[in-house]
Amino acid sequence: MSDFRLKVFQCVAKNLSFTKASQELFISQPAITKHIQELENYYQARLFERQGNKISLTEAGELLLKHSEKILDDYKKLEYEMHLLHNAFIGELRLGASTTIAQYVLPPLLANFISQFPQINLSLYNGNSRGVEVALQEHRIDLGLVEGIFRLPNLKYTLFLQDELVAVVPNNSSLVKSDEITPEDLLNIPLVLRERGSGTLDVFERALLKHNLKLSSLNVLMYLGSTESIKLFLEHTDCMGIVSIRSIHKELVAGSLRVIEIQKMAMHREFNFVQSQGQEGGLSQVFMRFVAHHSKNL
Secondary structure, eight states: OOOHHHHHHHHHHHHTOHHHHHHHHTSOHHHHHHHHHHHHHHHTSOOEEEETTEEEEOHHHHHHHHHHHHHHHHHHHHHHHHHHTTTOOOEEEEEEEEHHHHHHTHHHHHHHHHHHOTTEEEEEEEEOHHHHHHHHHTTSOSEEEEEESOOOTTEEEEEEEEEEEEEEEETTOSSOOSSEEOGGGGGGSOEEEEOTTOHHHHHHHHHHHTTTOOGGGSOEEEEESSHHHHHHHHHHSOOEEEEEGGGOHHHHHHTSEEEEEETTOOEEEEEEEEEETTOOSHHHHHHHHHHHHHGGGO
16 A cells, blocks of 8 residues: 555665665566656656766755655554454564574574465575664564674663584594584684674683684684585595584584584573664564564474
């Protein structure tokens, strides 16, 4: 029911690109241009400054973006509540999840959710924890699922699952003979770690500080953008990685990786839902309840 032109405008404004908006919305670029022109004609104001291949919002564009975000959110709430009157769950739910959660926790949950709620249009943005929080603040997603220990004061975090990080090496590693090391031993072991902004690195760095160790003092060979990249790196390089225990079940069974215990350095963390403060109800709440019910099987 909502004015699709506002959704087109919001997508162009967020991406500052007609091409990216076209790809994101699965409509042609001429159609994108037509919708924007209709809005400009209606409001008798230019919404974008066009400078070669780049565009930027005008003052009128900034104003329309501010109001369109609230209008589109209200339309979504209206659609949800109207359908709820006859016990139907219909609408769009945009999720954002950090890499570990998106790869190793969400897939079976999403499959079951879609099966139970086939009329909910579900989409998933994947990035590191900081990227998911930014997407939530910019209204590009409705609900985030993040890992780590840092909290932003304007966002609300709700625990849904516990996780543990472990140190792993190739099973035939010559670097680590024992299955147990001290935190200080990390100074002499080459490492492959997740990138800055990831919840995994946040937790590892905090655990190091408890033993008066700094990340900058370690021999880090590479920072990589996903756990899968780390596991592939370990197949070809004799070094140590820090990953979620949930991500290496197959490798442990196959015997390609082994876990090394770091004495007195447990690395536990929480997986949390993250929402804007004051955001209640709607399809986000439906998904949260669904995950809470099924998380005991994860």
